[in-house]
Amino acid sequence: MRSCDAVPLRTPVAAILILAFVASTGGQDLTPAAPLTLVSREGRRPIPTTVQAGREVVALDDVATLFRVTVKEDTLAGGVTVSYRGRTIVASANRPMASVDGRVVSLPSQVIRAGSRWFVPIEFLSVALASIYDQRIELRRASRLVLVGDVRLPRVTTNIDFPGPPTRASIEIAPAAPVTVTTEPGRLVVRVDADALDLPSATGGGLVQLIRQGEQPNQIVVTMTEAAGTPRATVTTANNVARVAIEVPPAATSESKAPAVEPRAPEGEPRPPEPDPRASIVATRSWQTIVIDPGHGGDDVGVRGVKGNEEKQLTLDIARRLRAMVENRLGLRVILTREDDRAVGLDERAAVANNGKANLLISLHVNGSRVPDQSGAEIFHLQLDRESEEVVRVATAEGASLPTLGGGVRRLDLIPWDLAQARHLDESSVLASVLQEELQRQVPMSGHPIRQAPMRLLAAANMPAALVEVAYLTNPQQEARLNSDDFKTTVAQAVFSAIVRFRAWSEESQTP
Amino acid sequence: MSLRVWWLAFIGGLAALVLIAISIARMYAPARPVPSDAPITRSPTTPKETAHITATLFFGAPDGQSLAPMRRDVALAETVVDQGRQILAAQLSEVPPAPYVSVIPAATMLRAFYVTERGDAFVDLSSDIVRGHPGGSLNELLTVYAIVNAVSANLPAVRRVQILVDGKEADTIAGHVDLRRPLTRNDSLVRETDEK
Numbered sequence: 104m105r106s107c108d109a110v111p112l113r114t115p116v117a118a119i120l121i122l123a124f125v126a127s128t129g130g131q132d133l134t135p136a137a138p139l140t141l142v143s144r145e146g147r148r149p150i151p152t153t154v155q156a157g158r159e160v161v162a163l164d165d166v167a168t169l170f171r172v173t174v175k176e177d178t179l180a181g182g183v184t185v186s187y188r189g190r191t192i193v194a195s196a197n198r199p200m201a202s203v204d205g206r207v208v209s210l211p212s213q214v215i216r217a218g219s220r221w222f223v224p225i226e227f228l229s230v231a232l233a234s235i236y237d238q239r240i241e242l243r244r245a246s247r248l249v250l251v252g253d254v255r256l257p258r259v260t261t262n263i264d265f266p267g268p269p270t271r272a273s274i275e276i277a278p279a280a281p282v283t284v285t286t287e288p289g290r291l292v293v294r295v296d297a298d299a300l301d302l303p304s305a306t307g308g309g310l311v312q313l314i315r316q317g318e319q320p321n322q323i324v325v326t327m328t329e330a331a332g333t334p335r336a337t338v339t340t341a342n343n344v345a346r347v348a349i350e351v352p353p354a355a356t357s358e359s360k361a362p363a364v365e366p367r368a369p370e371g372e373p374r375p376p377e378p379d380p381r382a383s384i385v386a387t388r389s390w391q392t393i394v395i396d397p398g399h400g401g402d403d404v405g406v407r408g409v410k411g412n413e414e415k416q417l418t419l420d421i422a423r424r425l426r427a428m429v430e431n432r433l434g435l436r437v438i439l440t441r442e443d444d445r446a447v448g449l450d451e452r453a454a455v456a457n458n459g460k461a462n463l464l465i466s467l468h469v470n471g472s473r474v475p476d477q478s479g480a481e482i483f484h485l486q487l488d489r490e491s492e493e494v495v496r497v498a499t500a501e502g503a504s505l506p507t508l509g510g511g512v513r514r515l516d517l518i519p520w521d522l523a524q525a526r527h528l529d530e531s532s533v534l535a536s537v538l539q540e541e542l543q544r545q546v547p548m549s550g551h552p553i554r555q556a557p558m559r560l561l562a563a564a565n566m567p568a569a570l571v572e573v574a575y576l577t578n579p580q581q582e583a584r585l586n587s588d589d590f591k592t593t594v595a596q597a598v599f600s601a602i603v604r605f606r607a608w609s610e611e612s613q614t615p
Numbered sequence: 616m617s618l619r620v621w622w623l624a625f626i627g628g629l630a631a632l633v634l635i636a637i638s639i640a641r642m643y644a645p646a647r648p649v650p651s652d653a654p655i656t657r658s659p660t661t662p663k664e665t666a667h668i669t670a671t672l673f674f675g676a677p678d679g680q681s682l683a684p685m686r687r688d689v690a691l692a693e694t695v696v697d698q699g700r701q702i703l704a705a706q707l708s709e710v711p712p713a714p715y716v717s718v719i720p721a722a723t724m725l726r727a728f729y730v731t732e733r734g735d736a737f738v739d740l741s742s743d744i745v746r747g748h749p750g751g752s753l754n755e756l757l758t759v760y761a762i763v764n765a766v767s768a769n770l771p772a773v774r775r776v777q778i779l780v781d782g783k784e785a786d787t788i789a790g791h792v793d794l795r796r797p798l799t800r801n802d803s804l805v806r807e808t809d810e811k
Contacts, residue, residue: 398790403790405750405790406749406750407749414750449786468752471749471751472751472753473749473754474714476679481752483752488796550678551680554752556752556756556791557792558791558792558793559792559794559795562793570791572752575751577751
């Protein structure tokens with residue numbers, strides 16, 4: 104009754120609010136959406152967002168407040184300028200792009216002027232604002248977080264492995280961080296040594312009522328149902344992933360007073376088996392590993408510059424810089440196909456990536472041309488010819504079936520190992536585009552920056568893969584630049600930014 | 616009168632048969648290797664009196680990004696295989712006018728050339744193509760497709776081309792482009808040019 108009475112009273116108020124909102128947005132169809140959360144060393148703050156034509160946008164006046172940037176409208180030019188410490192971004196209404204310090208970057212949707220307010224797609228923060236800001240800005244769309252600065256924010260994956268009873272659940276923290284688990288009545292509290300946590304929405308099942316964000320930003324709380332006994336938790340670390348395995352017995356069988364957290368075995372004594380890293384890869388869709396391939400090596404020097412610089416040395420140098428960035432800032436495992444100046448076959452390089460179950464393979468090269476003026480970076484992704492496409496199509500269509508334990512049949516696609524890339528052609532095409540966008544913000548590009556070709560290494564890679572030719576060593580000016588630390592770091596940073604963006608896209612596209 | 620009508624009908628029928636025979640002969644005549652509007656330039660190595668075909672060869676364009684097609688006279692051969700050898704010999708030896716460049720290392724020799732019944736051509740080159748290659752993905756693409764295009768553009772019987780090195784299957788020439796399978800002609804690398 105009460106709710107029915109309230110409706111007539113609330114309706115005019117809601118109508119007025121809607122009208123006021125529509126008026127304030129100049130008639131654009133802007134629908135409020137759940138806010139993003141800005142996470143920095145100072146804490147968490149909401150970033151209000153709205154949805155326009157299916158794309159999520161953020162108001163520039165909110166960006167100005169949260170990031171302390173200056174936003175000025177240029178009514179004459181029909182544009183808006185975002186400034187921060189002498190660096191500027193210029194955007195125009197109804198255009199899906201912005202000029203960042205004179206370089207044009209594309210945005211996934213248009214910049215909108217609605218009344219007196221300006222709205223930009225949320226990707227503006229990581230694509231444009233990050234370029235002029237003095238701290239890292241990372242947009243994690245899947246978890247609706249915007250990370251600013253050097254915050255330690257590991258990704259957390261929660262899973263009910265077996266509803267039981269006993270119920271088995273697991274919490275994985277990547278990159279690994281020190282974890283303490285304490286038992287409180289009816290719940291476990293997991294504290295992670297981090298500034299905050301990138302935690303998925305609450306889950307539960309069996310005797311576990313809920314696994315959710317705790318009261319503190321670095322806490323995870325596991326609450327039990329009334330039928331649950333005393334839970335046991337075991338903390339292990341493997342492949343830079345901390346894993347908390349929780350077993351919850353039913354109340355009737357939980358009489359034994361086992362410690363809530365099993366102490367780690369002292370050195371020299373047998374330890375409990377480490378979790379199988381492959382199992383954790385299957386259990387979570389989060390990225391674990393990337394492989395960076397420094398092209399050539401050993402007797403195969405690759406391209407040689409006029410001043411004697413060799414491609415094999417430059418690719419190894421850039422690969423090491425890139426590895427440090429990815430490991431330190433993303434906490435992913437990075438494998439180089441060669442750690443030093445030695446010859447490694449192309450099959451062996453692909454095998455390193457495939458056996459390492461890498462989420463991504465990037466092969467680094469330096470280009471050469473018979474035309475000395477030729478310059479700029481180029482990205483290659485695989486092109487299959489018609490015959491290979493037909494081989495893959497037939498293999499996929501015919502496949503094979505294997506019986507599985509407990510009945511049922513598992514279907515296998517018998518794609519030749521050396522055409523493994525066939526499954527990932529679309530993803531690799533996206534990867535190439537992201538690499539191009541990030542590289543062109545930092546380094547000169549060739550007149551034809553993306554090419555599809557039958558590249559030998561990429562064909563056998565069973566993951567998204569691309570080959571990057573970072574510059575032309577046969578161009579004297581580019582050879583001089585390739586010799587500088589600044590340029591090699593810039594290239595590594597551009598590829599790193601592409602990895603960050605592609606990972607976000609990949610994880611988001613896998614989210615059901 | 617009736618005899619005259621019969622004679623006229625006989626002669627008319629004979630003429631029709633001759634016309635039909637000529638039409639059929641034209642239909643089944645060998646196709647021209649590569650139609651092009653470009654004027655023919657006679658290769659200095661080809662004697663004027665020798666019968667020849669006009670073949671399209673491929674060289675590095677001044678932009679460093681593409682292949683430039685150029686028309687050259689190549690000695691006429693009896694068979695597809697012999698014609699292929701002539702075309703490849705010209706492709707390997709011809710020096711284009713500056714600023715165009717050859718994209719195949721200078722010392723590279725043709726060891727063998729053959730074509731299967733399926734239309735797969737095998738071009739067996741000396742290992743100079745590997746030793747003399749300056750490297751780079753695009754450079755390697757241009758080298759590979761200068762050869763593949765030269766064969767498949769001029770020999771309609773050839774569908775695909777596989778490059779062998781010293782008589783054996785090769786992975787790559789310089790570490791990038793996959794040579795383990797026969798390749799089809801790639802026109803996306805070709806840019807038309809005014810150079811003849």
